[in-house]
Amino acid sequence: MDQFLATTAHKLRTNDYSELTIVLGNESCDLDSAVSAIVYAMFLSWQYEQIKCKVCTKTQRDEKGYKDNIFVPVLDVARSDYNLKTEVAYCLRENGASDENLLFRNDIDMKTLLASNKTKIILVDHHILSKRYNYLSPYVTEIIDHRPIDRKEWTYKDDTRSTIETVGSCATLVAQRIKDLSSLIKKDVDFFTAFPECTDLLHCAVVLDTVNFCKEVNKGTAHDKEIVLFLESIIKPDDNELLRKSKLDRLVAARSDVTHLTASELLKKDVKVVGDVLVPSFPVPVKEFLKKPGALLAVAEALVERDCTLALLLGMRLCPGLQRDAAVYAPNARRKAEKLAKHLQDCVSPSFQLVVEDSELKLDCLYFSQANLLLTRKQYMPVLAEFLQHYKD
């Protein structure tokens, strides 16, 4: 894997390629996004090699000036923020991908690449472009995502190949797509056996996203299960359940190991934006985040930085028992914050079951525990969007 990453990054830097395909994950850069981007790019590159051998003769390839196509995974996070993605860094390092060979958002100049070369974009683990990447839509040729499809924001060409299915993990869809494309060239499991680290990474992502098919969390689907079993038929562990359990424990521990992160770093760890609402999600309860020194000041600063008015903080703890909580904070728009909090409390479909907690924290923010443990940020997003649509000052 490191070899692939190093070679592709070098070819990109030295302009030593014919056509470029960028596989872009989403801006939360969670494990699912990073794994989906890296593994799919590696597969496309492998597939290209397999097909190339058949269609082009050796003499052609020996011709001077012949250049290969390259497939480059890009992690949509600044290099300096990579350490915040504790479980991603842990998992990729474990699988031999060294940091210096990974490509991050600020390592490439997307606009220059689009202007000067034949460039295609593949989106994995998202299908709504972030504001900074609005201009990418005409270049998108393929989308693989596990979010419910949002037609309103669909600005892509008609022939954009899309694999969109609501499953627990985008890695499931990536694995399925690789399986399907491989069987077309009659190499059913060759990629998975040739690159065991890719097989392992996909397995990690699905196990983490579905919390090993934990019933309480209820994120794993039959399709996720089918893919996990398929990957395990290649990994061949002595004990499937034991492998999943120990993996989940290690990944969760790596993800929640935020003891060394400051409040402002935690706010950047896994954050999304809807309209003018900043929605960070923490691997610890919000209550705990608020105890960090300067927590609310850090939120206020993050709001300014991201050009937002409100913050909806979401927290969760997996062990010992699943626990979720939330808080709304807007230092300069108290009324809007109250309205949003009320909107979320009153929402019936879905019902978050937010319980107002006595603010012994004496904070200027509206704090709730979330009794409905099944709902995550994914379910908050459309409710937020709807609130913003109807909100008037």
Ligand SMILES: [Mn+2]
């Ligand atoms: Mn995902």
